[in-house]
Amino acid sequence: MQTFLILLALLGLANTGIAWRHFLRGRAKHGNLGEPVLSKKYELPNDQWFEQFLDHFNPTDARTWQQRYFVNSSYFKKGGPVFLMIGGEGTASAKWMVEGQWIEYAKQFGALCFQLEHRFYGKSHPTSDLSIKNMVYLSSEQALADLAYFIEGMNRLYQIPAGTKWIAFGGSYPGSLAAWLRAKYPHLVHGAMSASGPLLAQIDFQQYYVIVEKALRTHSDACVKTVEAANNQIHIMLRHRIGQEGLKKKFNLCEPIDPGHTKTRDIANLYENLASNFADVVQYNKDNRNSSKTSNITIDTICDILTNETIGVPVDRLAEMNNLIMKANGDKCLDFSYIKMIKELRNVTWNNEAAEGGRQWMYQTCTEFGFFQTSTARPNLFSETFPVEFFIQQCTDIFGPRYNINLLEAAVERTNTLYGALQLDVSNVVFVHGSIDPWHALGMINSTNPQAPSIYINGTAHCANMYPPSKEDPPQLTQAREEVGRLIGEWLKNSL
Numbered sequence: 154m155q156t157f158l159i160l161l162a163l164l165g166l167a168n169t170g171i172a173w174r175h176f177l178r179g180r181a182k183h184g185n186l187g188e189p190v191l192s193k194k195y196e197l198p199n200d201q202w203f204e205q206f207l208d209h210f211n212p213t214d215a216r217t218w219q220q221r222y223f224v225n226s227s228y229f230k231k232g233g234p235v236f237l238m239i240g241g242e243g244t245a246s247a248k249w250m251v252e253g254q255w256i257e258y259a260k261q262f263g264a265l266c267f268q269l270e271h272r273f274y275g276k277s278h279p280t281s282d283l284s285i286k287n288m289v290y291l292s293s294e295q296a297l298a299d300l301a302y303f304i305e306g307m308n309r310l311y312q313i314p315a316g317t318k319w320i321a322f323g324g325s326y327p328g329s330l331a332a333w334l335r336a337k338y339p340h341l342v343h344g345a346m347s348a349s350g351p352l353l354a355q356i357d358f359q360q361y362y363v364i365v366e367k368a369l370r371t372h373s374d375a376c377v378k379t380v381e382a383a384n385n386q387i388h389i390m391l392r393h394r395i396g397q398e399g400l401k402k403k404f405n406l407c408e409p410i411d412p413g414h415t416k417t418r419d420i421a422n423l424y425e426n427l428a429s430n431f432a433d434v435v436q437y438n439k440d441n442r443n444s445s446k447t448s449n450i451t452i453d454t455i456c457d458i459l460t461n462e463t464i465g466v467p468v469d470r471l472a473e474m475n476n477l478i479m480k481a482n483g484d485k486c487l488d489f490s491y492i493k494m495i496k497e498l499r500n501v502t503w504n505n506e507a508a509e510g511g512r513q514w515m516y517q518t519c520t521e522f523g524f525f526q527t528s529t530a531r532p533n534l535f536s537e538t539f540p541v542e543f544f545i546q547q548c549t550d551i552f553g554p555r556y557n558i559n560l561l562e563a564a565v566e567r568t569n570t571l572y573g574a575l576q577l578d579v580s581n582v583v584f585v586h587g588s589i590d591p592w593h594a595l596g597m598i599n600s601t602n603p604q605a606p607s608i609y610i611n612g613t614a615h616c617a618n619m620y621p622p623s624k625e626d627p628p629q630l631t632q633a634r635e636e637v638g639r640l641i642g643e644w645l646k647n648s649l
């Protein structure tokens with residue numbers, strides 16, 4: 154409580170500026186599923202709006218709001234199924250209505266295609282702002298009920314014949330939603346393709362950086378050794394003034410380092426910023442998306458820098474990599490101010506930059522999922538400075554003292570109880586994961602249920618099977634796409 158009040162006082166004093174992160178807590182800006190690369194120019198479908206209840210779980214609350222969706226009927230053939238792309242923790246992109254692997258399946262099966270944006274993200278604003286009082290309506294359960302009402306609404310609006318089969322598609326958090334939708338509303342959804350979905354809610358997601366390390370090792374052990382050595386050097390440099398000034402210069406920090414007592418969270422934030430560069434590159438390695446300016450920076454790019462001794466000692470190579478990523482993102486300097494970051498995430502207005510989804514996703518992690526990517530499993534590699542307490546403190550600092558470890562523990566247990574975590578019992582679902590995607594650690598990678606198999610792709614990243622195919626795709630990715638198509642064909646044939 155006291156820390157919270159002190160922080161509030163500091164917030165008033167902190168100068169404004171953008172400390173907004175391109176990659177925060179394993180979430181890419183604008184959401185984890187990127188936009189597909191388009192092979193040509195299209196006229197993209199327009200925004201459509203669907204009236205939705207604010208609170209699906211209180212029949213005495215009649216308040217409604219407008220939810221955005223897209224439709225593409227160009228592939229529909231009489232008697233065909235309906236495909237539903239589930240929006241997630243970012244703005245829904247109309248580009249998904251014209252290209253992407255699900256569109257290939259739509260062509261194959263003659264499907265009518267919809268995409269529903271997730272409540273509280275993009276243009277789907279159920280409330281006047283993002284205050285705590287309003288965000289109680291932001292949850293995966295409300296989102297699933299939105300999808301259920303949407304399906305019924307579209308069945309009426311498009312006069313879709315009874316018995317028409319709906320198949321859901323989702324990647325990342327919507328990958329979980331797709332599987333849960335089939336589990337909770339089997340009378341509405343006949344099957345689901347769940348890509349890279351974290352089904353297990355977990356506060357301390359230590360495995361994340363373990364898999365990042367493994368992914369870097371696919372380049373070389375030397376790459377991992379350099380990261381370790383560089384972090385050791387940073388530790389030492391932080392202890393004295395010359396070192397601190399050196400770090401400011403090398404890493405192009407926005408402000409000088411003050412390792413005094415009050416600013417230790419800045420140091421944790423600095424380390425976490427540097428580590429999340431690796432996370433971003435690994436999570437999206439060589440996929441076929443076009444929403445990130447860093448999409449051509451791969452594990453090979455960064456490890457080639459890290460292992461290039463001509464550049465200098467390890468800390469210099471780490472700085473070179475950091476600067477390459479900053480340059481690609483168009484960042485002038487590295488802002489590691491904890492207070493500034495918190496201040497932005499406390500902003501409740503829709504026209505603020507954090508309203509692109511950062512605040513909302515933070516809320517969902519603090520009240521439903523955890524998923525905090527801590528350094529504690531690999532402290533020598535990524536530093537010991539961002540343990541789970543660092544993230545729980547953020548929940549408290551952003552949302553208030555009630556958002557603490559007790560709430561989180563209950564929240565995560567609740568999520569796993571309501572959905573079944575990795576014991577999820579479901580049929581007509583395919584779980585697809587990539588071995589270098591850190592999120593696979595919380596997903597169904599080894600299903601023993603023949604009615605809900607897993608496909609584990611060696612060497613691919615987050616949601617790789619959803620992007621449009623490219624000539625550079627490894628054969629196992631192509632096979633995975635074919636296998637998903639085959640499974641959809643099976644589901645459409647039977648009436649399980």
Ligand SMILES: *[C@@H]1O[C@H](CO)[C@@H](O)[C@H](O)[C@H]1NC(C)=O
Pocket residue numbers: 189190191192443
């Ligand atoms: C990638 O996205 C940018 C910005 O939206 C766009 O200008 C560019 O044409 C896209 N490239 C491809 C290949 O889709």
Ligand SMILES: *[C@@H]1O[C@H](CO)[C@@H](O)[C@H](O)[C@H]1NC(C)=O
Pocket residue numbers: 195196197198224225226227228250251252256
């Ligand atoms: C559906 O997508 C195709 C491209 O795949 C596009 O040419 C067409 O205009 C889209 N149709 C609608 C109704 O948006």
Ligand SMILES: *[C@@H]1O[C@H](CO)[C@@H](O)[C@H](O)[C@H]1NC(C)=O
Pocket residue numbers: 449450454
């Ligand atoms: C990535 O693409 C940009 C723009 O095309 C280019 O300037 C940059 O050098 C590329 N980076 C790498 C690592 O290939």
Ligand SMILES: *[C@@H]1O[C@H](CO)[C@@H](O)[C@H](O)[C@H]1NC(C)=O
Pocket residue numbers: 457461462463464
């Ligand atoms: C190593 O870095 C130097 C200096 O930036 C560069 O000239 C050289 O091409 C790099 N070597 C490799 C193998 O990438």
Ligand SMILES: *[C@@H]1O[C@H](CO)[C@@H](O)[C@H](O)[C@H]1NC(C)=O
Pocket residue numbers: 500501502504505506
């Ligand atoms: C929230 O963000 C908006 C838009 O950037 C800004 O105008 C407003 O001053 C911010 N509010 C606070 C309390 O910082």
Ligand SMILES: *[C@@H]1O[C@H](CO)[C@@H](O)[C@H](O)[C@H]1NC(C)=O
Pocket residue numbers: 598599609
């Ligand atoms: C799946 O389980 C089998 C048998 O328990 C095991 O041999 C295999 O390594 C597991 N696969 C993955 C990807 O964990």
Ligand SMILES: *[C@@H]1O[C@H](CO)[C@@H](O)[C@H](O)[C@H]1NC(C)=O
Pocket residue numbers: 611612
């Ligand atoms: C995955 O691919 C890597 C590199 O192509 C290979 O060395 C490894 O044996 C493969 N693993 C499996 C389980 O097929």
